[in-house]
Amino acid sequence: MISTKDTLLLVVDVQGKLATVVADAGQVEKNIGKLLRACKLLGVPVIHTEQYPKGLGHTVEPLKALLGGQAPFEKLSFSCCGNEEFMKRLRSLGRNDILVVGMEAHVCVYQTSVELLDFGYNVHIVTDAVSSRSEENRQLGIRCIERAGGVPTSTEMAIFELVRVAEGETFKSISKIVKE
Numbered sequence: 001m002i003s004t005k006d007t008l009l010l011v012v013d014v015q016g017k018l019a020t021v022v023a024d025a026g027q028v029e030k031n032i033g034k035l036l037r038a039c040k041l042l043g044v045p046v047i048h049t050e051q052y053p054k055g056l057g058h059t060v061e062p063l064k065a066l067l068g069g070q071a072p073f074e075k076l077s078f079s080c081c082g083n084e085e086f087m088k089r090l091r092s093l094g095r096n097d098i099l100v101v102g103m104e105a106h107v108c109v110y111q112t113s114v115e116l117l118d119f120g121y122n123v124h125i126v127t128d129a130v131s132s133r134s135e136e137n138r139q140l141g142i143r144c145i146e147r148a149g150g151v152p153t154s155t156e157m158a159i160f161e162l163v164r165v166a167e168g169e170t171f172k173s174i175s176k177i178v179k180e
Contacts, residue, residue, distance in 0.1 A: 001161050002097045002099065002124060002153075002158065002161045002162060003097070003161075003162070003164075004042045004043055004044055004162050006095055006096050006097045007044050007095055007097040007098075007099060007162065008044065008045050008046070008047065008090070008093055008095035008097070008098050008099070009035055009036070009039045009044055009045070009046045009047070009098075009099045009101070010046075010047050010048070010049075010080065010098050010099065010100050010101070010102075010112070011032060011036070011046065011047070011048035011049070011059075011063070011067075011101055011102050012048075012049050012080060012100065012101065012102030012103065012108050012109050012112055013049055013050060013051040013056070013102050013103050013104070013108050014029065014032060014048075014059055014060055014063055014101075014102050014103055015050055015051065015053065015056045015057045015058060015059055015060065015103075016056065016057025016058060016059075016060060017055075017056050017057045018051075018056050018057075018103050018104070019060045019103065021133050022103055022104065022131035022132055022133055022138075023131050023132060023133065023134060023135045023138055024131055024135075025131065027128070028101075028103075028128070028129055028130065028131045029060060029062065029063065030180070031101070031126070031128050031129040031155040032063060032101050032102070032129050033062060033063060033066055034155050034159065034177050034178065034180060035099065035101060035126065035129060035155055035158065035159065036063065036066040036067065037066060037177050038159045038162065038163075038174055038177050038178075039162075040066070040068075041170065041173055041174065041177075042162050042163065042170070042174075044162060045093050045095065046067065046070070047073065047086065047089060047090065047093075048063075048067060048070065048072050048073070049072055049073045049074070049075055049080050049083070049086065049102075049108075050072040050073070050074050050075070051075055051076075051078070051108055052074075052075075052076055053072075053074055058072075059072055073085055073086040073089070078107050078108045078111045078112075079108070079111035079112045079114075079115045080108070080112040080115075081112060081115040081116065081119065096120075096121060096122055097121070097122045097124060098116055098121050098122065098123050098124065099124045099126055099153070099158055100112065100113055100116075100123055100124065100125050100126065100130070100145075100150075101126045101129035101130055102129075102130060103130070103131055103132065104131065104132040104133065104137065104138075104141070105130040105131060105132045105137065105138045105139075105140075105141030105142055105145075106132050106137040106138070106140050106141035106144070107132070107141070109125070109130050109141055109145070110141045110144055110145055113125060113145045113148065113150050114144075114145070114148045117148055117149045117150065122151065123145065123149070123150040123151065124150070124151045124152075124153045124158065125142060125145045125146070125150045125151070125152055125153065126153055126154065126155055126158055127142050127152050127153070127154055128154050128155050129154075129155050130142065155178075156178055159174060159177070159178055160174075160178075
């Protein structure tokens, strides 16, 4: 199971032009927002990327606001691991469990997940917080990540694994986030 001390949230390429054309776009964005709020509350670090922002635009505004001014790692390689600054940041955080969300499941999310697995990270693919322009490609990406060794999870499952106990103010705040 994931824990707050070993986990990091990676938000891959949830950008303007792309975010509007993926399958179930609204729900995916909502779930990523829940994860961002929960991670902030629980002290779980977040890294986010943008694929060729000049062409695809920047991170969608609702998520950008939740990222609190954090700069994205801009990339041209489909895998986030192709960006040296991204890899330096990832290594500096010392987290082994990576919750992966974003777009597109069969391209950037898939290639990033497989490379992270190759580097020895535990990849947890948040299946209701990833998407592609077609549902078929979304499902294919998820299946291929699982076959490579990624662990499927969901927004709620990940959040409740991180919080662990159903008591106290933190749980009350997390419960509100999940119910949104």
